[in-house]
Amino acid sequence: xxxxxxxxEAKLGIFVHYGIYSVDGVPESWSxxxxxxxxxxxxxxxxxxxxxxxxxxxxxxxxxxxxxxxAVLTARHHDGFALWDTAHGELNAVxxxxxxxxxxxxxxxxxxxxxxxxxLYYSHSDWSHPDYASVTHPAPPNESVAxxxxxxxxxxxxxxxxxxxxxxxxxxxxxxxxxxxRPDLLWFDGEWERGEEQWxxxxxxxxxxxxxxxxxxxxxxxxxxxxATPEQGVPLQQPPGPWELCLTVNESWxxxxxxxxxxxxxxxxxxxxxxxxxxGNLLLAVGxxxxxxxxxxxxxxxxxxxxxxxxxxxxxxxxxxxxxxGHHYGPSTLSADGRTLYLVCFDPPxxxxxxxxxxxxxxxxxxxxxxxxxxxxxTGGLGExxxxxxxxxxxxxxxxGRATVLAVELEDELDxxxxxxxx
Ligand code: GLC
Numbered sequence: 001x002x003x004x005x006x007x008x009e010a011k012l013g014i015f016v017h018y019g020i021y022s023v024d025g026v027p028e029s030w031s032x033x034x035x036x037x038x039x040x041x042x043x044x045x046x047x048x049x050x051x052x053x054x055x056x057x058x059x060x061x062x063x064x065x066x067x068x069x070x071a072v073l074t075a076r077h078h079d080g081f082a083l084w085d086t087a088h089g090e091l092n093a094v095x096x097x098x099x100x101x102x103x104x105x106x107x108x109x110x111x112x113x114x115x116x117x118x119x120l121y122y123s124h125s126d127w128s129h130p131d132y133a134s135v136t137h138p139a140p141p142n143e144s145v146a147x148x149x150x151x152x153x154x155x156x157x158x159x160x161x162x163x164x165x166x167x168x169x170x171x172x173x174x175x176x177x178x179x180x181x182r183p184d185l186l187w188f189d190g191e192w193e194r195g196e197e198q199w200x201x202x203x204x205x206x207x208x209x210x211x212x213x214x215x216x217x218x219x220x221x222x223x224x225x226x227x228a229t230p231e232q233g234v235p236l237q238q239p240p241g242p243w244e245l246c247l248t249v250n251e252s253w254x255x256x257x258x259x260x261x262x263x264x265x266x267x268x269x270x271x272x273x274x275x276x277x278x279x280g281n282l283l284l285a286v287g288x289x290x291x292x293x294x295x296x297x298x299x300x301x302x303x304x305x306x307x308x309x310x311x312x313x314x315x316x317x318x319x320x321x322x323x324x325x326g327h328h329y330g331p332s333t334l335s336a337d338g339r340t341l342y343l344v345c346f347d348p349p350x351x352x353x354x355x356x357x358x359x360x361x362x363x364x365x366x367x368x369x370x371x372x373x374x375x376x377x378x379t380g381g382l383g384e385x386x387x388x389x390x391x392x393x394x395x396x397x398x399x400x401g402r403a404t405v406l407a408v409e410l411e412d413e414l415d416x417x418x419x420x421x422x423x
Contacts, residue, residue: 054292067309265304277331279321
């Protein structure tokens with residue numbers, strides 16, 4: 001199935017980890033796994049999960065304001081707590097917390113009203129389900145998967161019946177998500193604890209796509225994923241196919257009050273430009289408090305990034321990956337018709353910005369946002385080796401405090417010289 005065009009055109013998505021872990025502000029699911037929070041105390045957070053100020057419409061407006069085209073909400077994380085009214089399992093927001101509402105239904109409707117695509121995160125693994133730790137990974141990727149009592153039978157004896165019950169539960173939940181919410185994207189996770197066959201992924205993928213053939217699946221569906229999901233770091237080389245970088249706005253996926261290490265808007269603009277410059281999407285993660293509101297610091301980051309994207313929309317939307325490394329000292333994007341290059345300059349250019357290896361003639365160079373025209377000329381070049389294009393630095397008033405973008409309009413489609421000069 002070719003990638004859905006909306007996904008490659010989206011550029012920005014917002015990732016929301018929302019669950020009972022936000023009540024005490026402990027690491028999402030992992031505090032349970034590590035034993036940092038005993039099971040009983042972890043589950044006591046159910047009683048404190050109110051979603052009292054949860055306003056999905058406000059979320060959707062904020063995400064649209066950030067310049068996002070989609071969002072992904074943790075419908076169920078590894079701890080087994082579901083945010084929707086599920087008929088399967090014993091842990092959900094509607095029946096087991098004071099929230100008493102279907103948070104996924106509200107989120108889905110609100111996103112669609114804003115014209116945003118709906119993504120739902122779902123963990124294959126569930127560290128609370130009584131039937132989960134019933135079989136052993138045939139080739140455990142690490143010691144923890146091989147021996148952790150929440151993952152693997154303590155006595156080493158597999159119980160295939162219990163495992164089938166678990167899969168029926170998972171399939172039941174995924175089936176509900178697909179039929180009730182028709183997500184545009186299903187973002188799976190937790191795949192590392194079993195093999196592809198144990199997970200029954202071929203059948204699961206088939207059922208999802210039978211429900212809606214246009215559902216985009218991430219790579220944590222193993223062989224059935226549509227795109228790669230590098231995490232917390234921009235790849236150094238453009239990954240082969242479609243991809244999405246998931247990145248936390250501070251250091252945590254979920255809400256953790258002590259974590260004030262929010263990346264600056266400038267840093268986020270940089271991550272974003274580097275990502276789209278290599279053809280990827282940024283999935284930026286925020287973690288709401290248990291009441292459903294975001295810290296002002298997180299809102300400010302989303303709005304700041306959104307301001308930069310709105311101002312530079314032509315360099316972001318309907319563009320593809322730009323120049324490979326070596327031509328320009330920074331990321332770049334290219335218009336869909338291949339006739340305009342957008343050069344991102346993180347630092348205020350001094351004197352000139354140079355571009356190497358450009359064979360196509362330049363018609364005009366301007367600053368995105370202000371429209372100021374910039375002088376340009378070529379020096380050198382011999383035979384098939386093009387000279388260097390020198391673009392005059394924009395005046396201080398045309399420089400953007402976060403990152404300045406220069407639009408280089410070409411006479412023809414981009415043609416690059418990639419050689420090593422005369423041998
Ligand atoms: C990891 C973590 C999980 C987080 C996810 C986001 O797989 O297990 O807590 O939700 O990354 O990509």
